[in-house]
Amino acid sequence: MDRAELIAYVRSQGDGVVSSLGRDGAPQAAYLPITATDRAELVFDARATSRKIANLRRDPRVAVVVGGRDGTTLQCEGVADLPDGAERERCARAYLGAFPQFAASLSDEGVVLVQVRLTWARYGDYRPGFSSSAEVPLLVIRRVRADEWVLARDLRLDALRDADAGIAFLETYERASAQPDELYRDRTSRAAEGDDVAQLVAIDGDTWVGSVTVLVQRAGTLDYRGDPVERSRAVVVGVYVRPEHRGDGLIDRLLDAAARWSRERGFDALSLGVHQDNARAQGAYRRAGFAPSGVRFTGSIGPELEMVRPL
Ligand SMILES: CC(C)(COP(=O)(O)OP(=O)(O)OC[C@H]1O[C@@H](n2cnc3c(N)ncnc32)[C@H](O)[C@@H]1OP(=O)(O)O)[C@@H](O)C(=O)NCCC(=O)NCCS
Incomplete structure:
Protein backbone atom coordinates (compact mmCIF):
# COMPACT_ATOMS: atom_id res chain seq x y z
CA MET A 1 0.00 0.00 0.00
CA LEU A 138 4.37 7.85 4.67
CA LEU A 139 7.19 10.22 5.08
CA VAL A 140 10.69 9.39 4.04
CA ILE A 141 13.87 10.79 5.58
CA ARG A 142 16.99 10.26 3.53
CA ARG A 143 20.16 11.88 2.34
CA VAL A 144 19.78 14.36 -0.52
CA ARG A 145 20.82 13.23 -4.00
CA ALA A 146 23.24 15.24 -6.11
CA ASP A 147 20.73 15.88 -8.89
CA GLU A 148 18.16 17.32 -6.45
CA TRP A 149 19.79 20.73 -6.18
CA VAL A 150 16.68 22.60 -7.45
CA LEU A 151 14.48 21.02 -4.75
CA ALA A 152 17.18 21.64 -2.14
CA ARG A 153 17.47 25.28 -3.20
CA ASP A 154 13.68 25.80 -3.14
CA LEU A 155 13.41 24.40 0.40
CA ARG A 156 16.32 26.58 1.51
CA LEU A 157 14.78 29.71 0.03
CA ASP A 158 11.45 28.95 1.71
CA ALA A 159 13.30 28.48 5.01
CA LEU A 160 14.97 31.86 4.59
CA ARG A 161 11.55 33.49 4.24
CA ASP A 162 10.34 31.96 7.54
CA ALA A 163 9.18 34.43 10.19
CA ASP A 164 12.05 33.22 12.43
CA ALA A 165 14.72 33.20 9.72
CA GLY A 166 16.46 36.22 11.29
CA ILE A 167 17.26 34.20 14.43
CA ALA A 168 17.70 30.86 12.67
CA PHE A 169 19.98 31.18 9.65
CA LEU A 170 23.25 32.96 8.95
CA GLU A 171 22.27 33.61 5.34
CA THR A 172 19.58 36.04 4.16
CA TYR A 173 16.94 35.32 1.53
CA GLU A 174 18.19 38.24 -0.58
CA ARG A 175 21.72 36.86 -0.66
CA ALA A 176 20.72 33.22 -1.17
CA SER A 177 18.25 33.95 -3.97
CA ALA A 178 20.92 35.90 -5.87
CA GLN A 179 23.40 33.01 -5.80
CA PRO A 180 24.16 31.25 -9.09
CA ASP A 181 22.82 27.75 -9.82
CA GLU A 182 26.39 26.50 -9.73
CA LEU A 183 26.61 27.15 -5.99
CA TYR A 184 23.51 25.04 -5.30
CA ARG A 185 24.67 22.29 -7.66
CA ASP A 186 28.00 22.15 -5.88
CA ARG A 187 26.54 22.40 -2.36
CA THR A 188 24.01 19.64 -3.04
CA SER A 189 26.49 17.28 -4.64
CA ARG A 190 28.86 17.67 -1.65
CA ALA A 191 25.96 17.10 0.77
CA ALA A 192 24.93 13.97 -1.11
CA GLU A 193 28.19 12.02 -0.89
CA GLY A 194 31.25 11.59 1.25
CA ASP A 195 31.97 12.00 4.95
CA ASP A 196 32.30 15.77 5.29
CA VAL A 197 28.74 17.00 4.96
CA ALA A 198 25.33 15.36 4.71
CA GLN A 199 21.97 16.98 4.08
CA LEU A 200 19.07 14.87 5.34
CA VAL A 201 15.69 15.74 3.90
CA ALA A 202 12.13 14.77 4.86
CA ILE A 203 9.86 14.08 1.91
CA ASP A 204 6.12 13.74 2.40
CA GLY A 205 4.76 12.16 -0.77
CA ASP A 206 6.49 14.41 -3.28
CA THR A 207 6.78 17.52 -1.09
CA TRP A 208 10.03 18.40 0.67
CA VAL A 209 8.98 19.32 4.19
CA GLY A 210 12.14 19.56 6.28
CA SER A 211 15.88 19.34 6.34
CA VAL A 212 18.94 19.20 8.59
CA THR A 213 22.57 19.26 7.52
CA VAL A 214 25.51 17.74 9.39
CA LEU A 215 28.88 19.40 8.88
CA VAL A 216 32.02 17.60 9.94
CA GLN A 217 34.55 20.06 11.26
CA ARG A 218 38.03 18.54 11.32
CA ALA A 219 40.62 19.36 13.98
CA GLY A 220 43.10 21.91 12.72
CA THR A 221 40.64 23.66 10.36
CA LEU A 222 38.51 26.76 10.93
CA ASP A 223 34.81 26.36 11.62
CA TYR A 224 32.04 28.26 9.78
CA ARG A 225 32.47 31.13 12.27
CA GLY A 226 36.20 31.30 11.50
CA ASP A 227 37.26 29.86 14.89
CA PRO A 228 39.91 27.10 15.04
CA VAL A 229 38.56 23.58 15.59
CA GLU A 230 40.53 21.74 18.28
CA ARG A 231 38.78 18.35 18.16
CA SER A 232 36.92 16.97 15.12
CA ARG A 233 33.20 17.27 15.64
CA ALA A 234 29.84 16.85 13.91
CA VAL A 235 27.69 19.99 13.87
CA VAL A 236 24.05 20.37 12.83
CA VAL A 237 23.14 23.41 10.75
CA GLY A 238 20.30 24.50 8.45
CA VAL A 239 17.55 23.06 10.64
CA TYR A 240 14.14 23.70 9.11
CA VAL A 241 10.67 22.13 9.22
CA ARG A 242 7.80 23.55 7.20
CA PRO A 243 5.09 25.09 9.42
CA GLU A 244 2.51 22.39 8.57
CA HIS A 245 4.85 19.74 10.01
CA ARG A 246 5.82 21.56 13.19
CA GLY A 247 4.87 19.88 16.41
CA ASP A 248 4.33 16.48 14.76
CA GLY A 249 7.67 14.95 15.69
CA LEU A 250 9.32 15.36 12.31
CA ILE A 251 12.17 17.38 13.78
CA ASP A 252 12.96 14.50 16.16
CA ARG A 253 13.18 12.09 13.24
CA LEU A 254 15.45 14.46 11.30
CA LEU A 255 17.73 14.92 14.31
CA ASP A 256 17.76 11.15 14.89
CA ALA A 257 18.86 10.68 11.27
CA ALA A 258 21.62 13.27 11.80
CA ALA A 259 22.69 11.47 14.99
CA ARG A 260 22.77 8.12 13.20
CA TRP A 261 24.86 9.50 10.32
CA SER A 262 27.33 11.05 12.76
CA ARG A 263 27.55 7.96 14.97
CA GLU A 264 28.28 5.81 11.93
CA ARG A 265 31.26 8.07 11.23
CA GLY A 266 32.66 7.60 14.71
CA PHE A 267 31.48 10.78 16.43
CA ASP A 268 30.36 10.55 20.03
CA ALA A 269 28.47 13.86 20.09
CA LEU A 270 26.45 16.12 17.87
CA SER A 271 26.53 19.86 18.53
CA LEU A 272 24.77 22.95 17.23
CA GLY A 273 24.44 26.68 17.83
CA VAL A 274 21.03 28.19 18.52
CA HIS A 275 20.06 31.84 18.98
CA GLN A 276 19.31 32.65 22.62
CA ASP A 277 15.85 33.95 21.60
CA ASN A 278 14.92 30.93 19.46
CA ALA A 279 12.93 29.30 22.25
CA ARG A 280 11.03 26.95 19.99
CA ALA A 281 14.18 25.49 18.44
CA GLN A 282 15.77 25.18 21.88
CA GLY A 283 12.65 23.33 23.12
CA ALA A 284 12.82 20.91 20.20
CA TYR A 285 16.57 20.31 20.70
CA ARG A 286 16.16 19.73 24.44
CA ARG A 287 13.45 17.15 23.80
CA ALA A 288 15.74 15.48 21.22
CA GLY A 289 18.48 15.00 23.82
CA PHE A 290 20.57 18.17 23.36
CA ALA A 291 21.67 20.12 26.44
CA PRO A 292 23.45 23.49 26.70
CA SER A 293 27.22 22.93 26.88
CA GLY A 294 27.78 26.25 28.64
CA VAL A 295 29.53 27.71 25.58
CA ARG A 296 28.01 30.99 24.41
CA PHE A 297 29.13 33.08 21.47
CA THR A 298 27.97 35.99 19.37
CA GLY A 299 27.74 35.27 15.67
CA SER A 300 26.34 37.26 12.77
CA ILE A 301 22.74 36.68 13.93
CA GLY A 302 23.48 37.70 17.54
CA PRO A 303 23.96 35.81 20.84
CA GLU A 304 23.89 32.04 20.48
CA LEU A 305 24.37 29.10 22.80
CA GLU A 306 25.90 25.76 21.97
CA MET A 307 23.86 22.62 22.65
CA VAL A 308 25.27 19.10 22.54
CA ARG A 309 23.70 15.65 22.23
CA PRO A 310 25.84 12.70 23.30
CA LEU A 311 25.65 9.85 20.78
C1 LIG B 1 13.07 24.82 14.95
C2 LIG B 1 12.09 23.84 14.35
C3 LIG B 1 12.82 22.90 13.41
C4 LIG B 1 11.49 23.00 15.50
O1 LIG B 1 10.58 22.08 15.01
P1 LIG B 1 9.09 22.07 15.61
O2 LIG B 1 8.35 20.96 15.00
O3 LIG B 1 8.54 23.46 15.45
O4 LIG B 1 9.41 21.78 17.13
P2 LIG B 1 8.40 21.18 18.19
O5 LIG B 1 7.11 21.90 18.13
O6 LIG B 1 8.38 19.70 18.03
O7 LIG B 1 9.17 21.47 19.52
C5 LIG B 1 9.27 22.75 20.04
C6 LIG B 1 9.36 22.65 21.53
O8 LIG B 1 9.56 23.96 22.07
C7 LIG B 1 8.43 24.34 22.81
N1 LIG B 1 8.14 25.72 22.45
C8 LIG B 1 7.49 26.18 21.37
N2 LIG B 1 7.46 27.52 21.39
C9 LIG B 1 8.11 27.90 22.50
C10 LIG B 1 8.42 29.15 23.08
N3 LIG B 1 8.05 30.29 22.50
N4 LIG B 1 9.09 29.15 24.25
C11 LIG B 1 9.48 28.02 24.85
N5 LIG B 1 9.23 26.79 24.33
C12 LIG B 1 8.56 26.74 23.17
C13 LIG B 1 7.32 23.39 22.42
O9 LIG B 1 6.39 23.23 23.46
C14 LIG B 1 8.11 22.12 22.16
O10 LIG B 1 8.52 21.49 23.34
P3 LIG B 1 7.75 20.23 23.95
O11 LIG B 1 7.67 19.17 22.93
O12 LIG B 1 8.63 19.83 25.08
O13 LIG B 1 6.42 20.73 24.34
C15 LIG B 1 10.97 24.56 13.55
O14 LIG B 1 10.16 25.31 14.44
C16 LIG B 1 11.50 25.48 12.48
O15 LIG B 1 11.79 25.06 11.37
N6 LIG B 1 11.64 26.81 12.81
C17 LIG B 1 12.14 27.82 11.88
C18 LIG B 1 13.63 27.64 11.61
C19 LIG B 1 14.46 27.53 12.86
O16 LIG B 1 14.24 28.20 13.86
N7 LIG B 1 15.47 26.64 12.81
C20 LIG B 1 16.38 26.39 13.91
C21 LIG B 1 17.66 27.13 13.74
S1 LIG B 1 18.77 26.81 15.09
Whole structure:
Protein backbone atom coordinates (compact mmCIF):
# COMPACT_ATOMS: atom_id res chain seq x y z
CA MET A 1 0.00 0.00 0.00
CA ASP A 2 1.28 3.49 -0.78
CA ARG A 3 0.13 6.85 0.49
CA ALA A 4 -2.58 7.31 -2.19
CA GLU A 5 -3.90 3.80 -1.52
CA LEU A 6 -3.96 4.53 2.22
CA ILE A 7 -6.16 7.57 1.57
CA ALA A 8 -8.48 5.54 -0.67
CA TYR A 9 -8.62 2.70 1.90
CA VAL A 10 -9.54 4.97 4.82
CA ARG A 11 -12.22 6.67 2.71
CA SER A 12 -13.65 3.32 1.58
CA GLN A 13 -13.85 1.99 5.16
CA GLY A 14 -15.22 5.24 6.63
CA ASP A 15 -14.72 4.33 10.26
CA GLY A 16 -12.29 3.00 12.80
CA VAL A 17 -11.25 2.75 16.44
CA VAL A 18 -9.33 5.65 17.96
CA SER A 19 -7.25 5.12 21.06
CA SER A 20 -6.03 8.00 23.23
CA LEU A 21 -4.35 8.13 26.62
CA GLY A 22 -6.36 8.82 29.76
CA ARG A 23 -5.22 11.03 32.61
CA ASP A 24 -3.47 8.14 34.36
CA GLY A 25 -1.83 6.94 31.11
CA ALA A 26 -4.30 4.11 30.57
CA PRO A 27 -5.50 3.61 26.96
CA GLN A 28 -9.09 4.54 26.07
CA ALA A 29 -10.67 3.58 22.74
CA ALA A 30 -13.69 4.81 20.78
CA TYR A 31 -15.30 3.71 17.53
CA LEU A 32 -15.92 6.64 15.12
CA PRO A 33 -16.61 7.69 11.53
CA ILE A 34 -13.19 8.59 10.08
CA THR A 35 -11.99 9.88 6.74
CA ALA A 36 -8.69 11.02 5.23
CA THR A 37 -7.57 14.30 3.68
CA ASP A 38 -5.67 14.47 0.39
CA ARG A 39 -2.48 14.78 2.51
CA ALA A 40 -3.22 11.49 4.28
CA GLU A 41 -4.21 12.99 7.61
CA LEU A 42 -7.09 11.23 9.38
CA VAL A 43 -10.08 13.38 10.31
CA PHE A 44 -12.92 12.74 12.76
CA ASP A 45 -15.14 14.83 14.97
CA ALA A 46 -16.07 14.58 18.63
CA ARG A 47 -17.86 16.51 21.33
CA ALA A 48 -15.57 19.08 22.93
CA THR A 49 -16.55 17.69 26.34
CA SER A 50 -15.75 14.07 25.46
CA ARG A 51 -13.06 12.02 27.20
CA LYS A 52 -11.06 11.64 24.01
CA ILE A 53 -10.83 15.40 23.40
CA ALA A 54 -9.69 15.98 26.98
CA ASN A 55 -7.11 13.23 26.45
CA LEU A 56 -5.88 14.63 23.14
CA ARG A 57 -5.55 18.13 24.55
CA ARG A 58 -3.31 16.68 27.27
CA ASP A 59 -1.38 14.22 25.11
CA PRO A 60 -1.91 14.36 21.32
CA ARG A 61 -0.58 10.86 20.60
CA VAL A 62 -3.15 8.51 19.11
CA ALA A 63 -3.36 5.01 17.72
CA VAL A 64 -6.10 4.24 15.20
CA VAL A 65 -7.23 1.03 13.55
CA VAL A 66 -9.27 1.25 10.36
CA GLY A 67 -10.98 -1.76 8.77
CA GLY A 68 -10.96 -5.32 10.04
CA ARG A 69 -14.31 -6.55 8.76
CA ASP A 70 -13.03 -8.25 5.58
CA GLY A 71 -9.64 -9.36 6.90
CA THR A 72 -7.78 -6.20 5.88
CA THR A 73 -6.70 -3.61 8.45
CA LEU A 74 -4.73 -0.43 8.65
CA GLN A 75 -2.99 0.17 11.97
CA CYS A 76 -1.88 3.76 12.43
CA GLU A 77 -0.07 5.95 14.92
CA GLY A 78 0.01 9.70 14.82
CA VAL A 79 -0.31 13.07 16.50
CA ALA A 80 -3.72 14.71 16.87
CA ASP A 81 -4.42 18.37 16.47
CA LEU A 82 -7.62 20.46 16.79
CA PRO A 83 -7.08 22.69 13.75
CA ASP A 84 -8.45 26.19 13.27
CA GLY A 85 -8.59 28.70 10.42
CA ALA A 86 -7.62 27.46 6.97
CA GLU A 87 -6.42 24.11 8.32
CA ARG A 88 -9.83 23.46 9.87
CA GLU A 89 -11.53 24.39 6.61
CA ARG A 90 -9.36 21.93 4.70
CA CYS A 91 -10.19 19.16 7.16
CA ALA A 92 -13.88 20.12 7.23
CA ARG A 93 -14.01 19.84 3.43
CA ALA A 94 -12.58 16.33 3.59
CA TYR A 95 -14.98 15.40 6.39
CA LEU A 96 -18.08 16.79 4.68
CA GLY A 97 -17.03 15.19 1.39
CA ALA A 98 -17.11 11.82 3.15
CA PHE A 99 -20.02 12.45 5.53
CA PRO A 100 -22.41 15.09 4.12
CA GLN A 101 -25.02 13.78 6.58
CA PHE A 102 -22.95 15.21 9.49
CA ALA A 103 -22.95 18.82 8.19
CA ALA A 104 -25.11 19.99 11.10
CA SER A 105 -22.78 18.48 13.67
CA LEU A 106 -19.77 20.29 12.17
CA SER A 107 -21.46 23.66 12.60
CA ASP A 108 -22.36 22.79 16.22
CA GLU A 109 -20.06 24.80 18.51
CA GLY A 110 -19.93 21.91 20.95
CA VAL A 111 -18.25 19.69 18.36
CA VAL A 112 -14.57 19.84 17.44
CA LEU A 113 -12.81 18.49 14.40
CA VAL A 114 -9.71 16.40 14.98
CA GLN A 115 -6.89 15.96 12.51
CA VAL A 116 -4.35 13.19 12.96
CA ARG A 117 -0.98 13.46 11.23
CA LEU A 118 0.25 9.93 10.77
CA THR A 119 3.73 9.03 11.91
CA TRP A 120 3.46 5.32 11.17
CA ALA A 121 1.01 2.96 9.44
CA ARG A 122 0.91 -0.74 8.58
CA TYR A 123 -1.50 -2.42 6.22
CA GLY A 124 -2.37 -6.06 6.81
CA ASP A 125 -4.22 -8.30 4.41
CA TYR A 126 -5.40 -11.60 5.87
CA ARG A 127 -8.32 -12.32 3.57
CA PRO A 128 -8.60 -15.97 2.46
CA GLY A 129 -5.66 -16.60 0.13
CA PHE A 130 -3.70 -13.54 1.37
CA SER A 131 -1.22 -13.25 4.19
CA SER A 132 0.78 -10.07 4.22
CA SER A 133 1.53 -7.11 6.40
CA ALA A 134 3.71 -4.17 5.40
CA GLU A 135 4.53 -0.69 6.61
CA VAL A 136 3.08 2.12 4.49
CA PRO A 137 5.76 4.59 3.35
CA LEU A 138 4.37 7.85 4.67
CA LEU A 139 7.19 10.22 5.08
CA VAL A 140 10.69 9.39 4.04
CA ILE A 141 13.87 10.79 5.58
CA ARG A 142 16.99 10.26 3.53
CA ARG A 143 20.16 11.88 2.34
CA VAL A 144 19.78 14.36 -0.52
CA ARG A 145 20.82 13.23 -4.00
CA ALA A 146 23.24 15.24 -6.11
CA ASP A 147 20.73 15.88 -8.89
CA GLU A 148 18.16 17.32 -6.45
CA TRP A 149 19.79 20.73 -6.18
CA VAL A 150 16.68 22.60 -7.45
CA LEU A 151 14.48 21.02 -4.75
CA ALA A 152 17.18 21.64 -2.14
CA ARG A 153 17.47 25.28 -3.20
CA ASP A 154 13.68 25.80 -3.14
CA LEU A 155 13.41 24.40 0.40
CA ARG A 156 16.32 26.58 1.51
CA LEU A 157 14.78 29.71 0.03
CA ASP A 158 11.45 28.95 1.71
CA ALA A 159 13.30 28.48 5.01
CA LEU A 160 14.97 31.86 4.59
CA ARG A 161 11.55 33.49 4.24
CA ASP A 162 10.34 31.96 7.54
CA ALA A 163 9.18 34.43 10.19
CA ASP A 164 12.05 33.22 12.43
CA ALA A 165 14.72 33.20 9.72
CA GLY A 166 16.46 36.22 11.29
CA ILE A 167 17.26 34.20 14.43
CA ALA A 168 17.70 30.86 12.67
CA PHE A 169 19.98 31.18 9.65
CA LEU A 170 23.25 32.96 8.95
CA GLU A 171 22.27 33.61 5.34
CA THR A 172 19.58 36.04 4.16
CA TYR A 173 16.94 35.32 1.53
CA GLU A 174 18.19 38.24 -0.58
CA ARG A 175 21.72 36.86 -0.66
CA ALA A 176 20.72 33.22 -1.17
CA SER A 177 18.25 33.95 -3.97
CA ALA A 178 20.92 35.90 -5.87
CA GLN A 179 23.40 33.01 -5.80
CA PRO A 180 24.16 31.25 -9.09
CA ASP A 181 22.82 27.75 -9.82
CA GLU A 182 26.39 26.50 -9.73
CA LEU A 183 26.61 27.15 -5.99
CA TYR A 184 23.51 25.04 -5.30
CA ARG A 185 24.67 22.29 -7.66
CA ASP A 186 28.00 22.15 -5.88
CA ARG A 187 26.54 22.40 -2.36
CA THR A 188 24.01 19.64 -3.04
CA SER A 189 26.49 17.28 -4.64
CA ARG A 190 28.86 17.67 -1.65
CA ALA A 191 25.96 17.10 0.77
CA ALA A 192 24.93 13.97 -1.11
CA GLU A 193 28.19 12.02 -0.89
CA GLY A 194 31.25 11.59 1.25
CA ASP A 195 31.97 12.00 4.95
CA ASP A 196 32.30 15.77 5.29
CA VAL A 197 28.74 17.00 4.96
CA ALA A 198 25.33 15.36 4.71
CA GLN A 199 21.97 16.98 4.08
CA LEU A 200 19.07 14.87 5.34
CA VAL A 201 15.69 15.74 3.90
CA ALA A 202 12.13 14.77 4.86
CA ILE A 203 9.86 14.08 1.91
CA ASP A 204 6.12 13.74 2.40
CA GLY A 205 4.76 12.16 -0.77
CA ASP A 206 6.49 14.41 -3.28
CA THR A 207 6.78 17.52 -1.09
CA TRP A 208 10.03 18.40 0.67
CA VAL A 209 8.98 19.32 4.19
CA GLY A 210 12.14 19.56 6.28
CA SER A 211 15.88 19.34 6.34
CA VAL A 212 18.94 19.20 8.59
CA THR A 213 22.57 19.26 7.52
CA VAL A 214 25.51 17.74 9.39
CA LEU A 215 28.88 19.40 8.88
CA VAL A 216 32.02 17.60 9.94
CA GLN A 217 34.55 20.06 11.26
CA ARG A 218 38.03 18.54 11.32
CA ALA A 219 40.62 19.36 13.98
CA GLY A 220 43.10 21.91 12.72
CA THR A 221 40.64 23.66 10.36
CA LEU A 222 38.51 26.76 10.93
CA ASP A 223 34.81 26.36 11.62
CA TYR A 224 32.04 28.26 9.78
CA ARG A 225 32.47 31.13 12.27
CA GLY A 226 36.20 31.30 11.50
CA ASP A 227 37.26 29.86 14.89
CA PRO A 228 39.91 27.10 15.04
CA VAL A 229 38.56 23.58 15.59
CA GLU A 230 40.53 21.74 18.28
CA ARG A 231 38.78 18.35 18.16
CA SER A 232 36.92 16.97 15.12
CA ARG A 233 33.20 17.27 15.64
CA ALA A 234 29.84 16.85 13.91
CA VAL A 235 27.69 19.99 13.87
CA VAL A 236 24.05 20.37 12.83
CA VAL A 237 23.14 23.41 10.75
CA GLY A 238 20.30 24.50 8.45
CA VAL A 239 17.55 23.06 10.64
CA TYR A 240 14.14 23.70 9.11
CA VAL A 241 10.67 22.13 9.22
CA ARG A 242 7.80 23.55 7.20
CA PRO A 243 5.09 25.09 9.42
CA GLU A 244 2.51 22.39 8.57
CA HIS A 245 4.85 19.74 10.01
CA ARG A 246 5.82 21.56 13.19
CA GLY A 247 4.87 19.88 16.41
CA ASP A 248 4.33 16.48 14.76
CA GLY A 249 7.67 14.95 15.69
CA LEU A 250 9.32 15.36 12.31
CA ILE A 251 12.17 17.38 13.78
CA ASP A 252 12.96 14.50 16.16
CA ARG A 253 13.18 12.09 13.24
CA LEU A 254 15.45 14.46 11.30
CA LEU A 255 17.73 14.92 14.31
CA ASP A 256 17.76 11.15 14.89
CA ALA A 257 18.86 10.68 11.27
CA ALA A 258 21.62 13.27 11.80
CA ALA A 259 22.69 11.47 14.99
CA ARG A 260 22.77 8.12 13.20
CA TRP A 261 24.86 9.50 10.32
CA SER A 262 27.33 11.05 12.76
CA ARG A 263 27.55 7.96 14.97
CA GLU A 264 28.28 5.81 11.93
CA ARG A 265 31.26 8.07 11.23
CA GLY A 266 32.66 7.60 14.71
CA PHE A 267 31.48 10.78 16.43
CA ASP A 268 30.36 10.55 20.03
CA ALA A 269 28.47 13.86 20.09
CA LEU A 270 26.45 16.12 17.87
CA SER A 271 26.53 19.86 18.53
CA LEU A 272 24.77 22.95 17.23
CA GLY A 273 24.44 26.68 17.83
CA VAL A 274 21.03 28.19 18.52
CA HIS A 275 20.06 31.84 18.98
CA GLN A 276 19.31 32.65 22.62
CA ASP A 277 15.85 33.95 21.60
CA ASN A 278 14.92 30.93 19.46
CA ALA A 279 12.93 29.30 22.25
CA ARG A 280 11.03 26.95 19.99
CA ALA A 281 14.18 25.49 18.44
CA GLN A 282 15.77 25.18 21.88
CA GLY A 283 12.65 23.33 23.12
CA ALA A 284 12.82 20.91 20.20
CA TYR A 285 16.57 20.31 20.70
CA ARG A 286 16.16 19.73 24.44
CA ARG A 287 13.45 17.15 23.80
CA ALA A 288 15.74 15.48 21.22
CA GLY A 289 18.48 15.00 23.82
CA PHE A 290 20.57 18.17 23.36
CA ALA A 291 21.67 20.12 26.44
CA PRO A 292 23.45 23.49 26.70
CA SER A 293 27.22 22.93 26.88
CA GLY A 294 27.78 26.25 28.64
CA VAL A 295 29.53 27.71 25.58
CA ARG A 296 28.01 30.99 24.41
CA PHE A 297 29.13 33.08 21.47
CA THR A 298 27.97 35.99 19.37
CA GLY A 299 27.74 35.27 15.67
CA SER A 300 26.34 37.26 12.77
CA ILE A 301 22.74 36.68 13.93
CA GLY A 302 23.48 37.70 17.54
CA PRO A 303 23.96 35.81 20.84
CA GLU A 304 23.89 32.04 20.48
CA LEU A 305 24.37 29.10 22.80
CA GLU A 306 25.90 25.76 21.97
CA MET A 307 23.86 22.62 22.65
CA VAL A 308 25.27 19.10 22.54
CA ARG A 309 23.70 15.65 22.23
CA PRO A 310 25.84 12.70 23.30
CA LEU A 311 25.65 9.85 20.78
C1 LIG B 1 13.07 24.82 14.95
C2 LIG B 1 12.09 23.84 14.35
C3 LIG B 1 12.82 22.90 13.41
C4 LIG B 1 11.49 23.00 15.50
O1 LIG B 1 10.58 22.08 15.01
P1 LIG B 1 9.09 22.07 15.61
O2 LIG B 1 8.35 20.96 15.00
O3 LIG B 1 8.54 23.46 15.45
O4 LIG B 1 9.41 21.78 17.13
P2 LIG B 1 8.40 21.18 18.19
O5 LIG B 1 7.11 21.90 18.13
O6 LIG B 1 8.38 19.70 18.03
O7 LIG B 1 9.17 21.47 19.52
C5 LIG B 1 9.27 22.75 20.04
C6 LIG B 1 9.36 22.65 21.53
O8 LIG B 1 9.56 23.96 22.07
C7 LIG B 1 8.43 24.34 22.81
N1 LIG B 1 8.14 25.72 22.45
C8 LIG B 1 7.49 26.18 21.37
N2 LIG B 1 7.46 27.52 21.39
C9 LIG B 1 8.11 27.90 22.50
C10 LIG B 1 8.42 29.15 23.08
N3 LIG B 1 8.05 30.29 22.50
N4 LIG B 1 9.09 29.15 24.25
C11 LIG B 1 9.48 28.02 24.85
N5 LIG B 1 9.23 26.79 24.33
C12 LIG B 1 8.56 26.74 23.17
C13 LIG B 1 7.32 23.39 22.42
O9 LIG B 1 6.39 23.23 23.46
C14 LIG B 1 8.11 22.12 22.16
O10 LIG B 1 8.52 21.49 23.34
P3 LIG B 1 7.75 20.23 23.95
O11 LIG B 1 7.67 19.17 22.93
O12 LIG B 1 8.63 19.83 25.08
O13 LIG B 1 6.42 20.73 24.34
C15 LIG B 1 10.97 24.56 13.55
O14 LIG B 1 10.16 25.31 14.44
C16 LIG B 1 11.50 25.48 12.48
O15 LIG B 1 11.79 25.06 11.37
N6 LIG B 1 11.64 26.81 12.81
C17 LIG B 1 12.14 27.82 11.88
C18 LIG B 1 13.63 27.64 11.61
C19 LIG B 1 14.46 27.53 12.86
O16 LIG B 1 14.24 28.20 13.86
N7 LIG B 1 15.47 26.64 12.81
C20 LIG B 1 16.38 26.39 13.91
C21 LIG B 1 17.66 27.13 13.74
S1 LIG B 1 18.77 26.81 15.09
